[in-house]
Amino acid sequence: MISMFYMSLTEAIRTHTGLSPQIFFTLLILMITVYRFVSGMFVLPEDEAASRSASAMPHPSVFAPPPEPVHIGDMTLEELKVYDGSDPKKNLLMAIKGQVYDVSKSRIFYGPGGNYSLFAGKDATRALALMSFDPKDLTSDIDGLSSDALDVLQDWEYKFMEKYVKVGQIVTQKQSESNGGQDS
Ligand code: HEM
Known part of the structure; x- marks a missing residue:
């Protein structure tokens, strides 16, 4: 049948x-x-x-004007994670090629529930170069990328430089941290 x-x-x-x-x-x-x-x-x-019903309403921060970018300077990947949108009071940050940009004005893309929320609080270099949503590509590692992928990455970097304010850069360890500090 x-x-x-x-x-x-x-x-x-x-x-x-x-x-x-x-x-x-x-x-x-x-x-x-x-x-x-x-x-x-x-x-x-x-x-x-x-x-949506009242209980499923998005957080009011979605409708609020974006917070002003605040210059932070050196930050570790661990510190960057705090700005992934899970705390609505914090700015949304994202890194590309180790440069940290404030993407709060595009909360609709990068905030919770946004199509690109996985990039927030991360260095998304490899993911953007490869146009990948695979979490394993959320890294600054560009090893083995083709020249096409590196061109794509360059275009993304130009887009970010033009559209967003750079607020810092990723460091493996802060200058001020003691030698006993953990690596991230
Ligand atoms: C079916 C495939 C896709 C479609 C139709 C699509 C479409 C779009 C559209 C319409 C925008 C808004 C552009 C703007 O208003 O400035 C956008 C933004 C964006 N897309 Fe896609 N996209 C696709 C796949 C991807 C993939 C695979 C990635 C990366 C892994 C990606 C990353 C981004 C990012 C990061 C932004 C935001 C850029 C910004 O901050 O201005 N997209 N996409």
Whole structure:
């Protein structure tokens, strides 16, 4: 019964689209994924708030004006993590090539629930170069990257330099820390 249904479905796909069922479903999934991704990005915070119940309302900080960038200077990766958006009172920071930028004005992208929230509080160098959302690429390590990936990375760096205020840079250990301090 199921196999008959399957056969007539695959036959119908072949007849109507001229595509093999595998290609048809792959295309369908790709289209749905791109549609969901893009449409999710263009939902206005106001619309989103209206469509949700009061208990599911996003944090009011989503609607508040972004905090002013504050220059921090040297910071370790461990210190950067604090600015990942989990504390709404803190600025949102993100690093690319070891340079830390204040991305608070793009809370919609990088804040909790944003499409790029995984980059907040991290050095996202490798992820941006590879256009990857894999958490293992959230590192400043550029070893083995192709020249194309390095070009992509350079474009991202220019974009960040132009759009955001640089507030510091990543160091492995703070000058002021004692020798007994832990490495991050
Ligand atoms: C289906 C694939 C994707 C689509 C359709 C898409 C689309 C977009 C759009 C429309 C924006 C807003 C641009 C703006 O208003 O300035 C954006 C921003 C952004 N995208 Fe994507 N994107 C995709 C994949 C990716 C991937 C794979 C990455 C990296 C791993 C990425 C990283 C970013 C970042 C970091 C921003 C924010 C840049 C900023 O701070 O201004 N995107 N994307």
